[in-house]
Structure formats: C-alpha cells, structure tokens
Amino acid sequence: MSPNVAHGSHEDVSSLLSFTTVLQYECDEGYVLVGEAKITCRNSRWSSLAPRCKALCLKPEIGNGNLSVDKDLYVKPENVTVQCDSGYGVVGSQSITCSENGTWYPEVPKCEWEVHQGCEQVLAGSKFMQCLSRPEDMKTALQVYKLSLEIKRLQQERD
Known part of the structure; x- marks a missing residue:
C-alpha cells in the first residue's frame, strides 16, 4: 500500500526489473515538500515516512x-x-x-x-511639542503650525 500525501501526489518511478518500489512525491501549487521526495519499499518496508506537503504563506x-x-x-x-x-x-x-x-x-x-493622550486637538504652544515622539517631526510640526496660522489669518481677512 503506497502512502498518500495531502495536497500532493506521487508517481511510481520503479525500474521494471527491480524488486524495489520507488515513489516520487510532488506537492500541489502553494505547498512545499517536507521530507524525502523519493521513498523506496524493500522487503515490505518503506525507507522512510512519506513526505508532507505544507502550506506556504507569502x-x-x-x-x-x-x-x-x-x-x-x-x-x-x-x-x-x-x-x-x-x-x-x-x-x-x-x-x-x-x-x-x-x-x-x-x-x-x-x-x-499613535496619538498620545491629550494631544488629539492640540494646535499650538509647548504642549504641542511635548506630543511629538520623534525629533524629525519637529520641523514638520512647525511648518503645519505656521500653515494653520496662515489659514486662520486668511479666513479672518475673508470674513
């Protein structure tokens, strides 16, 4: 009895004149072979356990x-x-x-x-600076703050 494998198949590749059965295993797409790809049966005993086909994740x-x-x-x-x-x-x-x-x-x-607690709606001042966890964000934060002041000024002019 030849050992089957889930998610794969096997083929008998024994030579015609040999008393040894040789099975070659292959896995379905998306699965990888773990174990021996070829196993042999001699004197009613398999050389090793059938391999397994294990799922692959990207x-x-x-x-x-x-x-x-x-x-x-x-x-x-x-x-x-x-x-x-x-x-x-x-x-x-x-x-x-x-x-x-x-x-x-x-x-x-x-x-x-991650928005630090208490920083959800902070717009200005030293508290805003405390809310930044990375020094490289400081320059961007100051630019955003400057823009927010500019927008506020333009809105007041428009009104």
Missing part, C-alpha cells in the same frame, strides 16, 4: 513596521511577530501564524501612528 506587507523573521515565504505553522516603528502601534494581533490554507491567522495587523 511575506505579509507591514507599513511602518517589520517582522521578527524576515523571509519571502513562510511554511505552516510558522509564527512571526510584528514590530512597529517608533511612534507607531500595532492594531490587531502582534503575533500571526501561517495556516493550512496559506493565509495568515489571525489577520495581518497594521502599524498606525
């Missing part, structure tokens, strides 16, 4: 963040942790696993800019 796209293990392809049941850049927070599950059907479970999270 590298998840994470904007403003990165992965604990960085590869192009992952194999079920590989697990990765999402780490967001400074100032960004994980929205969703930080830990995701490659599942049977080649998708990530739970859903791939997002890294979103």
